[in-house]
Amino acid sequence: MSIATASRVLNGSTHPVSEKTRLRVLDAAAQLGYKPSLLAQALVKGRAPIVGLIIADIADPYFSQIARGVESVARRLGYLTIVSTAQRSARAELEHVQAMSPYHVTGLVFAASGRVDDSDTHMLQAAIKDLQNSGTRVVKLAHRQLDVPTVLFDNQAAAYDITDYVVSLGHQRIALVDGPADSYTSIERRQGFEQAMRAAGLEPYMRLDGGFEYESGLESAHHIVSAGTLPDAVIAVNDNVAIGVLMGLRQAGVDVPGMVSVAGIDDTPPSRYVALTTVSTPLYELGIAGAQAVLSDLARARDGQTLLPHRLTPRSTTARHPSVRR
Amino acid sequence: MSIATASRVLNGSTHPVSEKTRLRVLDAAAQLGYKPSLLAQALVKGRAPIVGLIIADIADPYFSQIARGVESVARRLGYLTIVSTAQRSARAELEHVQAMSPYHVTGLVFAASGRVDDSDTHMLQAAIKDLQNSGTRVVKLAHRQLDVPTVLFDNQAAAYDITDYVVSLGHQRIALVDGPADSYTSIERRQGFEQAMRAAGLEPYMRLDGGFEYESGLESAHHIVSAGTLPDAVIAVNDNVAIGVLMGLRQAGVDVPGMVSVAGIDDTPPSRYVALTTVSTPLYELGIAGAQAVLSDLARARDGQTLLPHRLTPRSTTARHPSVRR
DNA sequence: TTGTAGGCGTTATCAT
DNA sequence: ATGATAACGCCTACAA
Numbered sequence: 001m002s003i004a005t006a007s008r009v010l011n012g013s014t015h016p017v018s019e020k021t022r023l024r025v026l027d028a029a030a031q032l033g034y035k036p037s038l039l040a041q042a043l044v045k046g047r048a049p050i051v052g053l054i055i056a057d058i059a060d061p062y063f064s065q066i067a068r069g070v071e072s073v074a075r076r077l078g079y080l081t082i083v084s085t086a087q088r089s090a091r092a093e094l095e096h097v098q099a100m101s102p103y104h105v106t107g108l109v110f111a112a113s114g115r116v117d118d119s120d121t122h123m124l125q126a127a128i129k130d131l132q133n134s135g136t137r138v139v140k141l142a143h144r145q146l147d148v149p150t151v152l153f154d155n156q157a158a159a160y161d162i163t164d165y166v167v168s169l170g171h172q173r174i175a176l177v178d179g180p181a182d183s184y185t186s187i188e189r190r191q192g193f194e195q196a197m198r199a200a201g202l203e204p205y206m207r208l209d210g211g212f213e214y215e216s217g218l219e220s221a222h223h224i225v226s227a228g229t230l231p232d233a234v235i236a237v238n239d240n241v242a243i244g245v246l247m248g249l250r251q252a253g254v255d256v257p258g259m260v261s262v263a264g265i266d267d268t269p270p271s272r273y274v275a276l277t278t279v280s281t282p283l284y285e286l287g288i289a290g291a292q293a294v295l296s297d298l299a300r301a302r303d304g305q306t307l308l309p310h311r312l313t314p315r316s317t318t319a320r321h322p323s324v325r326r
Numbered sequence: 327m328s329i330a331t332a333s334r335v336l337n338g339s340t341h342p343v344s345e346k347t348r349l350r351v352l353d354a355a356a357q358l359g360y361k362p363s364l365l366a367q368a369l370v371k372g373r374a375p376i377v378g379l380i381i382a383d384i385a386d387p388y389f390s391q392i393a394r395g396v397e398s399v400a401r402r403l404g405y406l407t408i409v410s411t412a413q414r415s416a417r418a419e420l421e422h423v424q425a426m427s428p429y430h431v432t433g434l435v436f437a438a439s440g441r442v443d444d445s446d447t448h449m450l451q452a453a454i455k456d457l458q459n460s461g462t463r464v465v466k467l468a469h470r471q472l473d474v475p476t477v478l479f480d481n482q483a484a485a486y487d488i489t490d491y492v493v494s495l496g497h498q499r500i501a502l503v504d505g506p507a508d509s510y511t512s513i514e515r516r517q518g519f520e521q522a523m524r525a526a527g528l529e530p531y532m533r534l535d536g537g538f539e540y541e542s543g544l545e546s547a548h549h550i551v552s553a554g555t556l557p558d559a560v561i562a563v564n565d566n567v568a569i570g571v572l573m574g575l576r577q578a579g580v581d582v583p584g585m586v587s588v589a590g591i592d593d594t595p596p597s598r599y600v601a602l603t604t605v606s607t608p609l610y611e612l613g614i615a616g617a618q619a620v621l622s623d624l625a626r627a628r629d630g631q632t633l634l635p636h637r638l639t640p641r642s643t644t645a646r647h648p649s650v651r652r
Numbered sequence: 653t654t655g656t657a658g659g660c661g662t663t664a665t666c667a668t
Numbered sequence: 669a670t671g672a673t674a675a676c677g678c679c680t681a682c683a684a
Contacts, residue, residue: 002655007679015680018653038428039374040677043365044660050408059387059394059595068385071411080408080425082376085397099406102364214595243599269385269540270596273569328671333663341664344669366661369676 001025010036042104047135051291052100053083054093056112060212061268062238062283066111066141069287077295079106088112088183090120097127107137107294111287113185114144121145137294141286143184151289151306155185155265158279158310159192162263163235165277165312167196170321171232171261173205177220177245179212179237186212189237189265205231210241217244225252232321233261239271239278240264246274246317257319267313275316282308327351336362368430373461377617378426379409380419382438386538387594388564388609392437392467395613403621405432414438414509416446423453433463433620437613439511440470447471463620467612469510477615477632481511481591484605484636485518488589489561491603491638493522496647497558497587499531503546503571505538505563512538515563515591531557536567543570551578558647559587565597565604566590572600572643583645593639601642608634 008015009025042048051074055063074081086092138148176193179186210216236242242264256262267280334341335351368374377400381389400407412418464474502519505512536542562568568590582588593606
């Protein structure tokens with residue numbers, strides 16, 4: 001038989017093939033341990049069973065969880081996952097897009113939130129547009145200036161909820177340890193914080209800028225203890241930072257939650273190790289949904305926006321304010 | 327000019343090309359935003375600028391750190407990184423190898439240690455042999471029954487060192503919370519523990535089996551507190567487990583390190599969050615070295631074995647035994 | 653039902 | 669110095 005016939009039976013072609021030859025082919029293929037070249041297939045079909053994932057830092061639990069979600073559905077659906085890290089830089093992201101683009105990846109997932117006014121964003125957008133036109137499905141997992149379908153959770157509401165909870169504990173002098181000033185995620189969480197404070201008739205006690213990492217929290221803790229009167233509570237932009245604050249405070253001899261309450265956002269695994277009060281954010285689910293959005297045929301709304309739920313997760317780094325009777 | 331000429335200038339061919347045409351081609355390429363198809367290139371050259379990474383669980387800091395190392399050098403060298411998770415199952419690893427194989431990946435890195443007597447290992451070995459014959463460089467980052475070059479650190483020595491340290495603190499009733507009984511890593515660490523105990527003339531106080539995860543440690547802690555006399559110290563197979571033990575003990579009202587000392591191995595980021603005494607293991611460096619081994623032309627010894635150093639990192643979950651005067 | 657042949661985008665061999 | 673052209677491995681009209 002010809003290679004054409006073989007090809008027809010090996011991939012589920014609708015083209016009719018007699019049962020005898022079909023079996024003959026199948027058998028031969030099995031004997032020879034035949035493996036079709038995905039490269040050749042991708043070349044001719046203009047599509048490779050690969051999904052690209054662009055994150056900021058694979059060692060950050062936030063992204064690890066997302067990656068786990070993406071990889072798990074990709075694997076289940078028979079796709080390979082290419083992951084690249086870009087430290088929230090649109091420039092780096094663009095490079096990765098260009099690196100993956102020639103492979104005709106089936107789907108591309110942007111997990112990191114962008115920077116406001118990142119001057120390379122428009123070039124990235126252009127590259128993405130090209131990809132989409134060539135058939136690649138693209139999705140983002142956080143707010144940012146990219147015109148693609150989105151799967152996310154409500155950062156502002158999450159921050160509002162944790163702040164509201166801390167307020168309900170009777171605290172009044174509440175500090176915010178913020179993330180990068182130009183990060184959408186950071187901005188949204190700050191807004192949620194401020195909104196909740198406003199709703200409670202409270203004024204932010206102090207606000208510190210920083211990054212999304214543990215070290216940033218550690219440093220902020222030092223500022224806090226050396227800035228005069230301690231706050232009643234401090235809310236951090238995420239768990240990494242909250243844990244840094246927690247450690248820094250305790251190192252300085254400050255009892256948590258005895259003297260100061262500390263809370264974070266995300267509920268990444270380490271937060272359980274320190275019994276951190278936080279809000280559980282659907283990171284793994286974000287990865288799942290994101291991968292499905294680009295791989296599943298039951299396509300999500302073309303440029304819809306899916307919102308996943310979060311929930312408050314009180315633990316032991318927060319306590320009722322001493323002045324409050326229960 | 328012909329596409330042949332164009333091809334010659336676009337890739338660094340040694341074939342002579344006149345300077346005028348070279349410029350003409352370069353210019354045209356720039357105008358058209360020409361991007362060579364890596365697919366076609368890979369198809370004809372039988373090699374794609376991709377490195378495959380097979381780990382057990384991307385959410386485990388142990389592997390996250392390794393992945394970070396691999397991805398960083400891959401990116402720097404212009405390679406894409408495909409990561410797949412296989413929960414230490416040779417069967418799953420084999421599937422991933424088969425999935426990547428048709429892409430003619432340049433290098434393949436096995437990060438997880440294998441299971442002793444994993445019946446699928448020989449099939450995996452066969453698949454690997456095929457890959458190698460087709461030019462793919464393969465390396466493993468832990469001991470296991472795979473005949474490929476290796477980059478690793480000394481698990482047994484690491485376990486010996488931490489045990490020796492705990493002994494030096496004056497503890498005698500020392501418990502080991504072990505990992506999976508059939509994991510090479512687990513076995514080596516146990517041997518290091520036992521060797522150090524023997525050297526100190528001590529008998530292991532108790533030994534619990536489990537997994538490599540936090541939950542396993544948490545569970546073991548419950549067994550420990552409900553088993554009669556508390557040990558002086560407990561050493562865990564890794565940080566995840568050690569932290570679980572730590573939390574479980576404290577939840578049960580046991581003071582650490584006041585009543586019991588706890589130590590782990592690996593020094594993954596979370597261990598700093600709880601000030602865990604541990605031994606720093608070169609995870610990130612393992613990723614770096616592994617990627618270099620398969621991508622760098624200054625090839626490592628064909629099937630050599632590179633040993634990376636570790637170092638003891640005492641922190642605050644261990645203390646001198648009360649009976650010991652200093 | 654089965655076979656033929658063109659083409660996907662590049663590289664490399666062989667002429668010219 | 670430059671240009672055809674086969675080949676990489678597979679898919680898919682189009683013929684037979």
